[in-house]
Amino acid sequence: MSDSRPDPAGAWFRAEIVEQPDALLRLLDGAATIVEAGRAIRRRRPRFVRLVAHGSSDNAAVYGTYAFGLLGGIPAFRDSISLSVYYGVEHELRPAPVVALSQSGRTPDVVEYVERARRRGALTIAVTNEPASELAGAAEIVIALQAGVERAVAATKTYVNQLGALALLSAAVGDRATSMAEELRRTADLLALTVEQLTSEAEAAARQLVFTGRLFAIGRGLELATAREIALKLTETCRIAAEPLTTTDLSHGPVAALDPLFPVWAVATRDPCLPTVLEAAERVRASGAALIASGDAAGEVEGAGLRLAVPTAPLPVLAPLLSIAPGQLVAGALAAARGLDPDRPVGLQKVTLAA
Amino acid sequence: MSDSRPDPAGAWFRAEIVEQPDALLRLLDGAATIVEAGRAIRRRRPRFVRLVAHGSSDNAAVYGTYAFGLLGGIPAFRDSISLSVYYGVEHELRPAPVVALSQSGRTPDVVEYVERARRRGALTIAVTNEPASELAGAAEIVIALQAGVERAVAATKTYVNQLGALALLSAAVGDRATSMAEELRRTADLLALTVEQLTSEAEAAARQLVFTGRLFAIGRGLELATAREIALKLTETCRIAAEPLTTTDLSHGPVAALDPLFPVWAVATRDPCLPTVLEAAERVRASGAALIASGDAAGEVEGAGLRLAVPTAPLPVLAPLLSIAPGQLVAGALAAARGLDPDRPVGLQKVTLAA
Numbered sequence: 097m098s099d100s101r102p103d104p105a106g107a108w109f110r111a112e113i114v115e116q117p118d119a120l121l122r123l124l125d126g127a128a129t130i131v132e133a134g135r136a137i138r139r140r141r142p143r144f145v146r147l148v149a150h151g152s153s154d155n156a157a158v159y160g161t162y163a164f165g166l167l168g169g170i171p172a173f174r175d176s177i178s179l180s181v182y183y184g185v186e187h188e189l190r191p192a193p194v195v196a197l198s199q200s201g202r203t204p205d206v207v208e209y210v211e212r213a214r215r216r217g218a219l220t221i222a223v224t225n226e227p228a229s230e231l232a233g234a235a236e237i238v239i240a241l242q243a244g245v246e247r248a249v250a251a252t253k254t255y256v257n258q259l260g261a262l263a264l265l266s267a268a269v270g271d272r273a274t275s276m277a278e279e280l281r282r283t284a285d286l287l288a289l290t291v292e293q294l295t296s297e298a299e300a301a302a303r304q305l306v307f308t309g310r311l312f313a314i315g316r317g318l319e320l321a322t323a324r325e326i327a328l329k330l331t332e333t334c335r336i337a338a339e340p341l342t343t344t345d346l347s348h349g350p351v352a353a354l355d356p357l358f359p360v361w362a363v364a365t366r367d368p369c370l371p372t373v374l375e376a377a378e379r380v381r382a383s384g385a386a387l388i389a390s391g392d393a394a395g396e397v398e399g400a401g402l403r404l405a406v407p408t409a410p411l412p413v414l415a416p417l418l419s420i421a422p423g424q425l426v427a428g429a430l431a432a433a434r435g436l437d438p439d440r441p442v443g444l445q446k447v448t449l450a451a
Numbered sequence: 452m453s454d455s456r457p458d459p460a461g462a463w464f465r466a467e468i469v470e471q472p473d474a475l476l477r478l479l480d481g482a483a484t485i486v487e488a489g490r491a492i493r494r495r496r497p498r499f500v501r502l503v504a505h506g507s508s509d510n511a512a513v514y515g516t517y518a519f520g521l522l523g524g525i526p527a528f529r530d531s532i533s534l535s536v537y538y539g540v541e542h543e544l545r546p547a548p549v550v551a552l553s554q555s556g557r558t559p560d561v562v563e564y565v566e567r568a569r570r571r572g573a574l575t576i577a578v579t580n581e582p583a584s585e586l587a588g589a590a591e592i593v594i595a596l597q598a599g600v601e602r603a604v605a606a607t608k609t610y611v612n613q614l615g616a617l618a619l620l621s622a623a624v625g626d627r628a629t630s631m632a633e634e635l636r637r638t639a640d641l642l643a644l645t646v647e648q649l650t651s652e653a654e655a656a657a658r659q660l661v662f663t664g665r666l667f668a669i670g671r672g673l674e675l676a677t678a679r680e681i682a683l684k685l686t687e688t689c690r691i692a693a694e695p696l697t698t699t700d701l702s703h704g705p706v707a708a709l710d711p712l713f714p715v716w717a718v719a720t721r722d723p724c725l726p727t728v729l730e731a732a733e734r735v736r737a738s739g740a741a742l743i744a745s746g747d748a749a750g751e752v753e754g755a756g757l758r759l760a761v762p763t764a765p766l767p768v769l770a771p772l773l774s775i776a777p778g779q780l781v782a783g784a785l786a787a788a789r790g791l792d793p794d795r796p797v798g799l800q801k802v803t804l805a806a
Contacts, residue, residue, distance in 0.1 A: 143498045143543075144528075151703025165534040169542045173499075173528035177699075178672040179520040182723040187524045188498075205699065250704070310665050310692035317533040332704035337665035337713070339694040344532075344560065348506025349605070349687035352796035358692070368537040383798050441707035443738050 105437035109248035109333070110428045113421070117288040119253040120280065120417070122242040123260050127277045130261055133221050133237045134168075134268020140219055142192045145172040145269075148209050149197035152251045152328055156197055156258035159321035159416055163262045166318075166413050167276070168269035180212055181205045191218035194235075195265070198222075199246065199254040200446065201229025210234045223261050225254050239265070248439045249446050250333050252424050255325060256287070259417050279410040283417050286407045290421045294404060298425035301388070301402050302433045305359070305426070310337040312354075313361040313423075314346050314376055317369035319391065322416045326361060326390075326423030333431045333438035343369075343376035354383035361423075362400070364393040365415045366408065373397070390422040391415070460792035464603035464688070465783045468776070472643040474608040475635065475772070477597040478615050482632045485616055488576050488592045489523075489623020495574055497547045500527040500624075503564050504552035507606045507683055511552055511613035514676035514771055518617045521673075521768050522631070523624035535567055536560045546573035549590075550620070553577075554601065554609040555801065556584025565589045578616050580609050594620070603794045604801050605688050607779050610680060611642070614772050634765040638772050641762045645776045649759055653780035656743070656757045657788045660714070660781070665692040667709075668716040668778075669701050669731055672724035674746065677771045681716060681745075681778030688786045688793035698724075698731035709738035716778075717755070719748040720770045721763065728752070745777040746770070 123130075137145065145164055147157040157174050164172030172195075179185045182205075194213045198206050201224035211234045214220045222235035225243050232238040241257040260280050267276035305311075311330060315323030320342055327340040338361075341350055346360075354360065360380045364373045370393055380387055381399045389397035390404040392415065397403070404422035409415040431438040478485075492500065500519055502512040512529050519527030527550075534540045537560075549568045553561050556579035566589045569575045577590035580598050587593040596612040615635050622631035660666075666685060670678030675697055682693040693716075696705055701715075709715065715735045719728050725748055735742055736754045744752035745759040747770065752758070759777035764770040786793040 150697070150699045154700070154703075161531055162534060162538075165531065165540045165542070166538060171530070171543065173530070175526070175528070176516055176520065176672075178675075178724055178727075179517060182672055182727070183517075183521060184723075185520045187520070188526065203699075312692075317531075317537055328704050332707045335708040335710070337667075337692045337694060337708060339692060342505070344505045344558075345509070349683050349796075349799065351798045352687045353690040353692060354798065355690075368539075369533055372533075372537070379798070441704075443706045443709070443734070444704065 106428055106432050106439055109250055109252065109438040112246060112248055112252045113424045113428060114291055116253045116256045117284040119243040119257055120260050120284040120287065123257045124277055124280055126240060126242055127264060130239050130264045131268040131273045133239055134265045134273060136219060136237060137193050137269050140193060142170060144170060144192050146175040146192050146194045147172055148175055148177050148194060148206055150203055150206065152255050152325055153197035153199060153258060155321050155325040155328065156255055156262060158324060159259050159318065160195065160262040162318045163266040163413060164269065167263065167272065168266035170269065177205050177209050181208045186216060191216050193219040193221065195221045195223060196231060196235060197258055198231050199225045199251055201226040201231035207231050207234050223258060249441055249444045250329060250438050256417055256420065263414060279414060282410040283414045286409065287418055287421060290406050290418050291425065294422055294425050297404055298422065299429045301404060301426050302429035304402060305430055306433050308336055308359060311359050311361060312346060312350060313338055313340045314343050314373065315363035316343045316372045318367060318413065318416055319363040319365050319419060322363045322419045325420055329423050329427035332441050332444065333427045334434060334436060343372040346376050347379060351379055351383060354380060354385040356384045356386065359386040359388055361388040362397055363391050363419055364389050364397050365391040365419055366393045367412050367415065391419045461783055461787050461794055464605055464607065464793040467601060467603055467607045468779045468783060469646055471608045471611045472639040474598040474612055475615050475639040475642065478612045479632055479635055481595060481597055482619060485594050485619045486623040486628045488594055489620045489628060491574060491592060492548050492624045495548060497525060499525060499547050501530040501547050501549045502527055503530055503532050503549065503561055505558055505561065507610050507680055508552040508554060508613060510676050510680040510683060511610055511617060513679060514614050514673065515550065515617040517673045518621035518768060519624065522618065522627065523621035525624065532560050532564050536563045541571060546571050548574040548576065550576045550578060551586060551590065552613055553586050554580045554606055556581040556586035562586050562589050578613060604796055604799045605684060605793050611772055611775065618769060634769060637765040638769045642773055642776065645761050645773050646780065649777055649780050652759055653777065654784045656759060656781050657784035659757060660785055661788050663691055663714060666714050666716060667701060667705060668693055668695045669698050669728065670718035671698045671727045673722060673768065673771055674718040674720050674774060677718045677774045680775055684778050684782035687796050687799065688782045689789060689791060698727040701731050702734060706734055706738060709735060709740040711739045711741065714741040714743055716743040717752055718746050718774055719744050719752050720746040720774055721748045722767050722770065746774045
């Protein structure tokens with residue numbers, strides 16, 4: 097890899113999407129550290145685990161709440177950073193373990209949250225692509241994402257590796273890590289296939305979205321993380337006002353904003369939440385809005401004008417590692433069609449130091 | 452009150468905004484029940500409290516996480532409904548208390564979540580405007596919102612009463628309920644003043660927003676709930692694609708979508724999170740986007756083209772009961788200016804039975 101960017105604009109972003117399977121395999125080379133971190137959580141026998149992050153790392157944290165619930169056997173919640181860092185609330189006598197996610201490891205209030213939690217005796221785990229970062233220095237245990245340098249500002253491979261790390265960590269907490277590493281390797285192979293197969297379909301989809309100014313992305317359960325991350329990619333790289341919603345929250349108000357020029361992207365995956373996605377999609381169709389469907393159940397979304405199907409993951413809990421790919425690929429193709437540069441969106445830096 | 456709607460369209464919505472202070476006082480007439488519910492939580496000495504809800508009730512739940520942290524002395528988290536109801540995850544040996552919020556008391560998966568939690572021995576508390584509803588029947592303790600019949604589909608007075616109920620409940624958990632009821636009464640007086648004083652300013656603001664198709668609403672800490680609820684009101688009543696973001700999440704990507712036609716509404720309140728709001732507002736200005744500022748610190752947001760200032764609340768934790776008013780008033784005025792009916796938005800029913 098070189099520091100000078102290949103032409104054209106967005107080349108880093110697209111190259112990093114393609115590189116994701118290799119990046120995931122590199123993460124798995126360090127599986128022992130992740131499993132040991134999971135065992136450290138397990139030994140504490142906590143009542144719950146706290147996840148803290150912003151941006152796409154917070155989308156990974158949403159996935160983490162499901163991974164811990166389904167694999168780890170203990171509840172995990174995304175904690176309020178501001179309650180601790182800005183309001184100074186410290187009330188737990190026996191503080192719960194913290195898993196802090198930051199690709200750069202430099203997000204100031206995440207670092208401060210971890211410092212405070214560690215001072216009070218909490219087990220602190222940093223999940224970061226920069227093992228020499230402030231966050232890594234602040235935490236007791238460091239999980240290195242091993243994604244390699246991510247040059248595009250919009251995160252892709254670090255996001256997928258965060259999901260992989262959280263799946264393996266949760267499985268280790270639930271004492272079922274052995275098979276998980278193997279299932280993740282199979283997922284990496286399927287992800288390579290997905291990216292290859294969907295590239296031209298994503299370009300066709302981008303052509304249809306080229307004048308879209310606003311969009312809702314809907315998902316439920318495990319795939320809420322995917323809907324959030326697809327919306328974020330489309331917002332930051334394509335300047336679409338793309339809002340993520342749970343399928344139920346769509347019905348609690350926002351459905352009233354829909355019209356034929358307001359498309360809805362439904363993440364449809366064969367899992368227990370699929371009926372809620374199909375029901376929401378039906379409401380979308382009734383409003384006259386256009387439907388885009390992705391996921392391994394994209395074919396089951398009636399009336400979708402665009403479908404971006406992905407393979408079924410080796411385990412249901414790993415579906416989000418594959419179902420993010422259509423969103424990334426469409427974001428890359430759409431940015432190119434609009435003459436925007438996803439490697440360097442206007443007003444963004446790779447490291448967000450804002451409070 | 453009569454069942455036949457007064458003219459013109461939106462008359463119920465506006466009447467219910469004006470009625471909020473009276474509705475809040477009615478809630479306080481039932482303060483004893485809320486305080487007893489708080490004591491019931493306290494007696495269990497839980498490690499944390501679970502909040503579950505959708506839509507504007509979920510925005511109130513966001514407030515609840517801060518109210519419990521600041522007043523109750525124990526962490527509260529918005530739990531995943533789907534993990535329990537759709538994935539069937541049941542792992543806690545000693546389940547934490549549940550506070551379930553639903554204005555109608557009929558949201559199916561919230562009812563089912565409460566039924567499951569109660570069967571497993573959790574203390575369950577329903578916060579609802581319908582004490583004869585399924586949700587009320589499912590829960591061990593019922594807090595009636597006492598908001599009176601809410602005829603407009605878009606919630607207003609039930610939202611403010613949810614905030615009031617959560618503030619008092621949290622204060623009771625923290626054994627400081629006595630003064631809280633009094634501070635809430637003072638807040639009701641200030642809310643009456645706020646609604647009266649801001650009505651014409653809101654109409655002027657609506658004229659400036661009449662062609663706006665998309666908007667971000669930003670807030671942090673306690674006021675994240677307000678940013679979320681303002682965005683929801685604008686989406687469901689005015690058909691704006693209004694997305695709520697924390698001040699930090701704005702910087703982690705979405706800021707790249709801004710341009711001079713993409714306004715940002717900043718909720719600026721004098722509290723420890725205000726610096727993050729002012730910093731985010733500065734980034735918004737740098738992008739050339741228009742700024743709308745509301746809250747008791749609206750005057751401190753440099754470069755705001757619209758300001759909707761509210762009085763300072765009797766206690767910092769009660770600020771969101773006042774700072775929601777500008778959003779409600781602008782939504783009502785803007786819907787009228789656009790010829791939309793906030794009493795009956797297209798595609799919405801008062802009771803959302805969708806999964």
